[in-house]
Amino acid sequence: MKRIRNLSPVNWTVIAVVAVLLILAVLNAIRIGGGHKPQAQTVSAALPGEEYPLAVYFVSVGEGDGAVIKCGDTVLVVDGGEREQAETMKSFLSSLGVDTVDCYIATHPHSDHIGAAAGIFAAVRVKSAMLTPFSEINTPTTETYERLLDAIEAQGSEVILPAAGDVYTFGELKLTVVAPVEETGDYNNMSIVFKLEYGKTSFLFTGDMEKESEALVLEKGFDISADVLKVAHHGSTSSTTPAFLEAVSPRLAVISCGKNNDYGHPHKEILSLLEDEGIEYRRTDLSGTVTVYSDGKDVFVKEQYQ
Numbered sequence: 073m074k075r076i077r078n079l080s081p082v083n084w085t086v087i088a089v090v091a092v093l094l095i096l097a098v099l100n101a102i103r104i105g106g107g108h109k110p111q112a113q114t115v116s117a118a119l120p121g122e123e124y125p126l127a128v129y130f131v132s133v134g135e136g137d138g139a140v141i142k143c144g145d146t147v148l149v150v151d152g153g154e155r156e157q158a159e160t161m162k163s164f165l166s167s168l169g170v171d172t173v174d175c176y177i178a179t180h181p182h183s184d185h186i187g188a189a190a191g192i193f194a195a196v197r198v199k200s201a202m203l204t205p206f207s208e209i210n211t212p213t214t215e216t217y218e219r220l221l222d223a224i225e226a227q228g229s230e231v232i233l234p235a236a237g238d239v240y241t242f243g244e245l246k247l248t249v250v251a252p253v254e255e256t257g258d259y260n261n262m263s264i265v266f267k268l269e270y271g272k273t274s275f276l277f278t279g280d281m282e283k284e285s286e287a288l289v290l291e292k293g294f295d296i297s298a299d300v301l302k303v304a305h306h307g308s309t310s311s312t313t314p315a316f317l318e319a320v321s322p323r324l325a326v327i328s329c330g331k332n333n334d335y336g337h338p339h340k341e342i343l344s345l346l347e348d349e350g351i352e353y354r355r356t357d358l359s360g361t362v363t364v365y366s367d368g369k370d371v372f373v374k375e376q377y378q
């Protein structure tokens with residue numbers, strides 16, 4: 073009896089210590105669980121030789137943006153990079169056998185986006201051109217912009233001046249414009265931002281939109297969720313706020329930027345943000361042209377340098 077009584081306080085101490093450890097373990101698990109974000113679903117590599125109905129090419133045009141969207145006979149071109157990248161875009165379109173573009177989308181008037189436009193218009197038939205709607209006071213007077221307007225006029229392309237919320241159909245592609253919501257003299261924040269949908273898959277093209285335009289799009293409550301995000305403004309910290317990224321919740325992010333560019337794009341803060349969210353990304357400066365295919369149900373990625 074004496075031995076038992078002596079052992080008894082020891083047992084209670086052990087039990088108390090174990091209980092405290094268990095509580096701490098549970099609390100720790102809750103803390104870790106609460107802070108842990110689910111990893112985004114990974115994107116499969118495109119299968120060699122496989123034919124996909126939609127191809128979105130983020131063409132490597134140095135420091136700038138240039139994308140070609142091809143779905144059957146439907147072709148859209150977004151920007152194209154600086155003037156000297158016209159040859160890159162022309163030979164890319166030629167390699168795809170494209171001689172007609174349904175719509176050329178000029179996201180905004182900066183030369184790293186529309187510099188190559190006149191060269192593209194000189195090489196292919198462009199049925200329509202989508203431009204930021206500027207009031208007279210904000211209409212650009214740069215030579216780059218004038219050359220684009222001259223090219224549109226020379227072709228007699230239909231001019232589309234979209235408003236946020238407008239929806240367009242090109243073949244099997246649905247295009248919903250979500251920005252600019254309000255006019256400003258800041259061209260980056262006047263970028264045409266649109267969601268491209270094919271079947272159940274979607275892509276968000278953001279031009280060089282910055283925080284201000286992102287906030288307006290979020291305020292409007294547009295559905296900007298997308299499988300693939302073209303990261304705004306070449307991965308600059310001027311853009312891609314956590315709230316905007318969360319609303320898009322992409323599975324794949326693509327950053328279009330030049331090798332060793334003068335701006336330090338993409339900024340490390342944006343790369344960290346993508347990594348923290350578990351979002352896969354590709355960079356045209358490292359991967360060359362990045363192609364994302366869709367079969368209407370899923371997206372598949374292919375890099376030029378593999």
Ligand SMILES: [Zn+2]
Binds near residue numbers: 185280306
């Ligand atoms: Zn730019």
